[in-house]
Amino acid sequence: MPLKSCINFIIFILPIFLFAQVEEINPPDYIKTVNFGGDTEETQLPIISYGDYVNLEFDALNGNEEDYYYKIKHFNFDWTPSVLVQSEYMEGFDNQRIRNYENSFNTFQMFSHYRLTIPNKDTRRLKVSGNYMLYIYDNQGELIFTRKFMVYEDKVGVGVAVKRSRDIKVIESKQRVELLVASNGMQLNNPYQTVKAVIIQNNNLKSAIKNIKPQYTLGSDLVYKYDSETSFGGGNEYFYFENKDVRRASNGVQYIELNDLYENFLFTNASRANQPYTYYPDINGNFLVNNIDAANNNVEADYVWVHFSLVGADHFKNKNIHVYGSFNNYAIDDSTLMTYNAERNVFTAALLLKQGFYNYKYVAVDSNNNVNEGLISGNFWQTENSYKVLIYYRELGARYDRIIGFGEGNSVNITN
Incomplete structure (x- = not known):
């Protein structure tokens, strides 16, 4: 390519790169139960007051006890990159190893549980409010996943x-x-x-x-x-299940099996779009890790194959149906895609989830990845x-x- 053409190409493409909105990157299959919240909030969306802590926890199921590193970047309100340099929004430094981790204990599935708290002795303070992105890397420098969080000032x-x-x-x-x-x-x-x-x-x-x-x-x-x-x-209110005791059927769990890991088969759900609204309490899509016999849920709660099933209906049989919830940050990917069984007239999916209490719903997704939450669950005021x-x-x-x-x-x- 001639030099002039190359320069023109760079001039054209650079603004697109600089002002592109960033999206969260989902973790690979061996990273599970990403729990990201404020110091006291039970939520997957950390919105913290200026000066408060944010906590990240996740499990690595590959059993390698790998080292993971983090970086933090500041963004504009629309999630385009901020012009601030690191010293303007952070006191201290990042690109540090996550040192706090434990290995699983008394579980069928081996894993390592990692925990990161910010601020810490390296990243001492976030100096300005606004949008932030947390980046997690492995020891080869490969980006594993990202999560968004927000810091606010109590001014208005x-x-x-x-x-x-x-x-x-x-x-x-x-x-x-x-x-x-x-x-x-x-x-x-x-x-x-x-x-x-x-x-x-x-x-x-x-x-x-x-x-x-x-x-x-x-x-x-x-x-x-x-x-x-x-x-x-x-x-609509979320469906839910609870498997804090994997050895017996509990709320939402019809029966269990034990193979390499425990398997929980949930009761089959049906579309509620054309049904009257019925209230029952939920936690608005969230989840909570819990093992009734554990002293430390982080490393003693086991992983279970959870089998979801949904009765087919004419208005969504030809659509991509996914299991949806905060358990994977509302991500739409192959792991949540349901398969239609024509003989039984049901959609099925199996997800590897840590013991606890989970909210979930079923959503329809079109070819452009647009999510329709109401097609199956309905919309009610x-x-x-x-x-x-x-x-x-x-x-x-x-x-x-x-x-x-x-x-x-x-x-x-x-x-x-």
Whole structure:
């Protein structure tokens, strides 16, 4: 390629690389039970206050006791790379080995359990708020997986109210989120340009509504009373199972077998899209590792093959059906894809999961990887969902996006 053409190609492609949005990279099959949360939260989406801790735990099932390393990078509100250099957003350094790990004890499946806490003696402090990505590498320098997390400053008040839709066409199936951002004396210059809100349903960042600007101002407060722009499908309560004792059938487990590992066969589920809404408590897609006989769940909870089954129905027989939940960060991949058995008229899948309590649902996925959560579960305005809201602010002339406020709401007391 001539030099001039090469230079032109670089000039063309470089901005695309610099300003491309990053997505999380899922771990390989031998990395399981990635548990990522704040110091006190039981959640897979760490949204931590400035100065708090974030904890990462995962199991490596290859039995090699490999070394793993981590790096941290800062991003803009839309997950494009930030222009800040490391010394501007971090005190200390990263690219350090994860030193805290234990080997499994008294389990059929051998594994090593790794734990990382940030800040630590090497990465002493994250100096600014905003979006961050945690990168995990092996000892060959190969990227294993990534996870997003957010650090916020408690500068503004964020009121969150969950309402029924005002659109009569979807009033039975959607929930909308109203926001009131109280400035608390903070000067928010030109908020229609500098302030953006992100709304997250049930800790699932993949389905979040992003880049929502204030609808209008009321004194120094920002008001968001949109209808369709801040509406989510209500979905349905999650299915669940519990296998804290792998030797006997429990909640959601029909029967068990013991081969190389224990195998749990769940009761067969059916589509609820055309059924009346029925409330039963769930944990909004989350999971909790638990072994009833263990002193230390991290290394004594065993791995079990969990067999899922779903009765086929005409409206989704020709679609890709996946098992969906926080157990794999809502990822859609080959491991969660269900296989249709025409003789039995059921979709089946088997997932290797650590003992505990799990929420899950079934979703349909099209050829473009678009997820339809309501096709099988249905969408109901009564469904109990949790919502988290992040308020981003970039002052005029600033070089990065701060998160200046965080709020939470729940649809358990939804109103018209």
